[in-house]
Amino acid sequence: MIDEPEVRAFAAQFRAFLKAIEESVPAPKPTRLHQRLADHLGVDPTELPVTTEGFPAYDHANVQAAMDAYLAGDEVNSDLVGLIGGGRDHHNFADLVNNARRQGQFDIGTVDYTTVTVGVGRERACVSFGLYLISEGDQRLAVLMRLSNYRGGALETLVEVMAASTEAGQAFLHRIRAEIVKHHICRGQVLSFEPWEYGAGMGPLRFHERPKVDAADVVLPAGVLEAVHRQILGVAEHRERLLAAGHHLKRGVVLYGPPGTGKTHTVRHLIGAQRDATVIVLTGLGVQYIREACNLARVIPPALIVLEDVDLVAEERTVSYSNPLLFQLLNEMDGVAGDADIAFLLTTNRLDLVEPALAQRPGRVDLVVEVPLPDAAGRRRLLSLYGVSAHLDADEVESVVTKTDGYTGSFFAELSRRAELLAATAGDVRTGMKHVTAALDELSRSREAAASSGRPMPPPVPGTPYV
Ligand code: ADP
Numbered sequence: 001m002i003d004e005p006e007v008r009a010f011a012a013q014f015r016a017f018l019k020a021i022e023e024s025v026p027a028p029k030p031t032r033l034h035q036r037l038a039d040h041l042g043v044d045p046t047e048l049p050v051t052t053e054g055f056p057a058y059d060h061a062n063v064q065a066a067m068d069a070y071l072a073g074d075e076v077n078s079d080l081v082g083l084i085g086g087g088r089d090h091h092n093f094a095d096l097v098n099n100a101r102r103q104g105q106f107d108i109g110t111v112d113y114t115t116v117t118v119g120v121g122r123e124r125a126c127v128s129f130g131l132y133l134i135s136e137g138d139q140r141l142a143v144l145m146r147l148s149n150y151r152g153g154a155l156e157t158l159v160e161v162m163a164a165s166t167e168a169g170q171a172f173l174h175r176i177r178a179e180i181v182k183h184h185i186c187r188g189q190v191l192s193f194e195p196w197e198y199g200a201g202m203g204p205l206r207f208h209e210r211p212k213v214d215a216a217d218v219v220l221p222a223g224v225l226e227a228v229h230r231q232i233l234g235v236a237e238h239r240e241r242l243l244a245a246g247h248h249l250k251r252g253v254v255l256y257g258p259p260g261t262g263k264t265h266t267v268r269h270l271i272g273a274q275r276d277a278t279v280i281v282l283t284g285l286g287v288q289y290i291r292e293a294c295n296l297a298r299v300i301p302p303a304l305i306v307l308e309d310v311d312l313v314a315e316e317r318t319v320s321y322s323n324p325l326l327f328q329l330l331n332e333m334d335g336v337a338g339d340a341d342i343a344f345l346l347t348t349n350r351l352d353l354v355e356p357a358l359a360q361r362p363g364r365v366d367l368v369v370e371v372p373l374p375d376a377a378g379r380r381r382l383l384s385l386y387g388v389s390a391h392l393d394a395d396e397v398e399s400v401v402t403k404t405d406g407y408t409g410s411f412f413a414e415l416s417r418r419a420e421l422l423a424a425t426a427g428d429v430r431t432g433m434k435h436v437t438a439a440l441d442e443l444s445r446s447r448e449a450a451a452s453s454g455r456p457m458p459p460p461v462p463g464t465p466y467v
Helices: 004-024 032-041 057-071 093-102 166-182 224-237 239-244 263-273 284-299 325-335 351-360 376-385 394-403 409-425 433-452
Strands: 050-056 076-084 107-109 112-119 122-136 139-148 156-162 190-192 206-208 251-256 278-283 303-308 342-348 367-370
Touching (some): 032 076, 032 093, 032 107, 032 122, 032 139, 057 122, 093 156, 112 206, 139 166, 156 166, 224 239, 224 263, 224 367, 342 351, 394 433
Parallel strands (some): 190 278, 303 342
Antiparallel strands (some): 076 122, 112 122, 122 139, 139 156
């Protein structure tokens, strides 16, 4: 039987013992981080509000460019310091500062940088964990900038602003957003979006050289290229006049036709011809990033959004599993304001798969253009364009034109290469009709073999990528 007063006396003694231990351990000292912030801000930083904004990870270089532009202001002075301590990624700025004060955990240290691609062959260092101590007139700010996934999910570029008031924090973020638009690294560039290799969301931007394909090198039936030109380039050229007359600038064009007839070739020509436009290329499943593409296009028009092989997503469901990706694409197109100078250029080998969606979402596309197999005149031009005619007399050219009925544009580029190769292998100095005929036979045989195997014939020359 336990004696109750004895237990109570023991408990009291034990509590006193614990208290004595607690008092004998000195409280952790606030770190230099806390002191530095207090000196800079003029008050205890744990009492100030923090206003936060997350930008997509791919905007890292834009946030950096905006930050640099802001800091270059006449009245602005700043210091950049690092912030160290294990587990810092799991805490927001307010936590980090609180910890620095009460547990002495996080401290001033080195600044972390990440290298970010900002153009073809161009990179820049961006702060991936750093604290800016900013003074502008009487105002004091502490801005933590980092690449973070502390809120879970996709990486983001996080900007956390400690200021005298929430309004001051918001005003700072507003200025950063405005600077992003002014100094956007994507303006006028050709880029594509890809999935993030290491997790959810969209990965880094990929930049490409602007292709250069002359109109004369695109062989299409009379009037076809002109119609596409007028819609894509003509509207851009006459944007002021069209807007003044109350017309919209947003436009959508679909190029359709069998593989290898020159749809990508035409797109490359248009990209090259629209020199000042920002071009965003989404291919196949990349179409899932249509929202990001539209957002970007809205920020830095004029823009051309290229959606290659849209038939590949005709049946794909979006995240909600109810809506094919193609419908989402058309909805996003609809969400772009009419007066924005944004052109959508869609390509497909399977208009039959795409057409029902277009019919159900009218008004998104104003021009549907066939890029057909070349007719006799087209084949004559292609033979000349790819240098085959140079080896032949007029009758020989005509006989090749007749034999190549039903062949795609890409076939002619390959025919030229194959004939040259056969001549070179045979040690013949000049390429002539016999090599062209042999090349034609070889290519036709492999074409027939592919056709009889039931597999669709891939274009003999793989589609030239944008790069
Ligand atoms: P598609 O996109 O229709 O499948 P591509 O544009 O990728 O076809 O064609 C592959 C290559 O074949 C092109 O890069 C180009 O060299 C050549 N080609 C195809 N069609 C044409 C054409 N109409 N005019 C000129 N070249 C063509």
